[in-house]
Amino acid sequence: MTDGLPALIPGPLAAREAGVAPATIRKWVQLGxxxxxxxxxxxxxxxxxxVFAAERAVRGTARRVR
Structure with missing residues (x-):
């Protein structure tokens, strides 16, 4: 039973859910x-x-660069 707080997941699982490599999650942390x-x-x-918000922000940036 949860108390309304969002679940916290480890980096490798977060990476899998976002469709990126675990190293990408670590890099996003390094870059802020x-x-x-x-x-x-x-x-x-x-x-x-x-994680999804960071992924959307990165993809949005990549689209603007092209």
Whole structure:
């Protein structure tokens, strides 16, 4: 049972859901395009909606460059 908070997922799962490589998630964090919402040990955890927002922003930028 959840308390209304969004689920947090690890980077590799977030990458799979967004259709990108895990290294892409790490790069987005380095570049400040995505911020981890928590940690589980050493693993960074993300909100899926944040990952999708970062993915949309990157794709939108790529379209404008062409």
């Amino acid at each position: 395009r995505l911020k981890p919402a928590g940690r589980a040990g050493r693993a960074q955890l993300f909100r899926l909606e944040d």
